[in-house]
Amino acid sequence: MRRRHMCLLAATIALPFLAQPAWANLVYVSNEKDNTVTVVDSKTMEVVKTINVGQRPRGITISPDGKIIYVCASDDDTVEMIDTATNEVVGSLPSGPDPELFVLSPDGQTLYVANEDDNLVTVIDVNTKGVVAEIPVGVEPEGMGVSPDGKTIVNTSETTSMAHFIDTSTHEITDNVLVDSRPRFAEFKPDGSEVWVSAEIGGTVSVIDNKTRAVTHKITFEIQGLRSEQIQPVGIRIAADGKKAYVALGPANRVAVVNTETYEVEKYVLVGQRVWQLAFMPDGKQIISTNGLSNDITFIDTETDEPIKSVTVGQLPWGVAISPN
Amino acid sequence: MTDIASRVPIGRSRFGVMNYLVCLKGILIREGLRYLNQRERFISSLVRPLLWLFIFAAGFRQVLGVSIIPPYQTYVLYEVYITPGLCGMILLFSGMQSSLSMVYDREMGNMRTLLVSPFPRWFLLVSKLLAGVAVSIIQVYAFLFIAWFWGVKAPPSGYLLTLPALFLSGMMLGALGMLLSSLIKQLENFAGIMNFVIFPMYFASSALYPLWRVQEASPLLYKICLLNPFTYAVELVRFAFYGQIEWTSLAVVCGFTIIFIAGAIIAYDPSRGLVIKKQEGGNN
Numbered sequence: 001m002r003r004r005h006m007c008l009l010a011a012t013i014a015l016p017f018l019a020q021p022a023w024a025n026l027v028y029v030s031n032e033k034d035n036t037v038t039v040v041d042s043k044t045m046e047v048v049k050t051i052n053v054g055q056r057p058r059g060i061t062i063s064p065d066g067k068i069i070y071v072c073a074s075d076d077d078t079v080e081m082i083d084t085a086t087n088e089v090v091g092s093l094p095s096g097p098d099p100e101l102f103v104l105s106p107d108g109q110t111l112y113v114a115n116e117d118d119n120l121v122t123v124i125d126v127n128t129k130g131v132v133a134e135i136p137v138g139v140e141p142e143g144m145g146v147s148p149d150g151k152t153i154v155n156t157s158e159t160t161s162m163a164h165f166i167d168t169s170t171h172e173i174t175d176n177v178l179v180d181s182r183p184r185f186a187e188f189k190p191d192g193s194e195v196w197v198s199a200e201i202g203g204t205v206s207v208i209d210n211k212t213r214a215v216t217h218k219i220t221f222e223i224q225g226l227r228s229e230q231i232q233p234v235g236i237r238i239a240a241d242g243k244k245a246y247v248a249l250g251p252a253n254r255v256a257v258v259n260t261e262t263y264e265v266e267k268y269v270l271v272g273q274r275v276w277q278l279a280f281m282p283d284g285k286q287i288i289s290t291n292g293l294s295n296d297i298t299f300i301d302t303e304t305d306e307p308i309k310s311v312t313v314g315q316l317p318w319g320v321a322i323s324p325n
Numbered sequence: 326m327t328d329i330a331s332r333v334p335i336g337r338s339r340f341g342v343m344n345y346l347v348c349l350k351g352i353l354i355r356e357g358l359r360y361l362n363q364r365e366r367f368i369s370s371l372v373r374p375l376l377w378l379f380i381f382a383a384g385f386r387q388v389l390g391v392s393i394i395p396p397y398q399t400y401v402l403y404e405v406y407i408t409p410g411l412c413g414m415i416l417l418f419s420g421m422q423s424s425l426s427m428v429y430d431r432e433m434g435n436m437r438t439l440l441v442s443p444f445p446r447w448f449l450l451v452s453k454l455l456a457g458v459a460v461s462i463i464q465v466y467a468f469l470f471i472a473w474f475w476g477v478k479a480p481p482s483g484y485l486l487t488l489p490a491l492f493l494s495g496m497m498l499g500a501l502g503m504l505l506s507s508l509i510k511q512l513e514n515f516a517g518i519m520n521f522v523i524f525p526m527y528f529a530s531s532a533l534y535p536l537w538r539v540q541e542a543s544p545l546l547y548k549i550c551l552l553n554p555f556t557y558a559v560e561l562v563r564f565a566f567y568g569q570i571e572w573t574s575l576a577v578v579c580g581f582t583i584i585f586i587a588g589a590i591i592a593y594d595p596s597r598g599l600v601i602k603k604q605e606g607g608n609n
Contacts, residue, residue: 225383253400270400298399306478309398
């Protein structure tokens, strides 16, 4: 018995040394209440810089070449650009009023912004910094997803409880799919076959087939000891190999790990309070969650799905984007 | 032991290291055999912390909430927080149980066999202590093994790094038990140990709640917790799980171990010990 224990121990000692990230990446976190973006070194897991940005920064993303960070400054009605070489704000884009969340086309040329107050999706050319089109959508648009081929974007409108499929060549809505109450976020599978839409009040994630544009699965969550209304799915990220999806569950303080083949929750990872958005490290070995009410972010190992460390950032961290190197 | 005793003149102990080892081995084997013969003891020593883990911790999970305090790097469930405390609990009960067995041995006369050995008294007591700690550490690992399946996981290396911490804490608590056993006259008095030593030590410590939370509730209780050596044993084990050394705890645990062992040696010394004094008192 004892000898078996010792063997087990010896075998497990080597494990933690194997799963270290090779390169340090910079993690950019938008702090909604602080009007700042916190920059965290992913290797040392320490804050290296705090950048002042416009009022109420929420949605945040990075250009495919990793040179520019885009941040929605919701109360300033602009999208600000941060140069990742200097970590300074270098310019801004017109975004229409109250931009909350946006998505960048895969080629990095076009930004699709949800304007919560105006029931619009604004299409912006990042090179000319001009508005290309304004697409009327449902009430309180928020979630934005883009297909890997860039031909389709999906916008969710919170009050209408719909996912609107928009053709990016015509800027017209082609399909409207009814989902559960208060859809917050839309994420395409890396192969473009499905769109996952989270419903904050409904407490579910609807899986929509991209071909038929119909809901094929509904993922529900259940955590022992938590009331169902505390489980509010928001941010979703699907791993590059398409096998696992991570869903931030808001006030449940957990990130759900979902098997994309069985649509079953495999694990709930404990993170900070009111977990909102997620982002993968470029190598996919870690995923980072923003925990709004506890003012921190949590690094999660995607191999073991264990939380590694929580790092304090600014007040009310909302979104997160990670530079490639 | 009797072999050696016959070869070496009694009175002056001039034994080689090998002789000491033979003696130690004898005591270890005896303690091990006694342990193996008492399956109930093994099971009960596992059931106790497991009940706390499965029932108490599950219920308190939501009530106590989560916060990050060293050595934790991120949020932990209450089950994870309470586990080092439960390891300490196993060591504490085990230490006290050895004290119970000392009293039992004394009443049954087995103790005499041990104490008439020509080896120095301190060596016999420390050997007995080591034997008790070895047994209790096996219990701790059995508990951790089951807890692993319950989802209570420390970093894998922590399971090895915590071994010295468990050993030191076990020595401290075992020595305390030994010191107490010299004070108890009869087996029946063991219930007193339970009420006046085990429970206060366990509850007034950082085993169940983080000290900052205790301080919020009652500053007096917080001070009591800080005076309780068991708090430091638990913290030493807790930090060791994450590959860290809590130096204050280490110093306190080492200090108390030395004090308790010295106390036990003095108490069991026939010429000045408390045992003899008490017996005299009892005869009056």
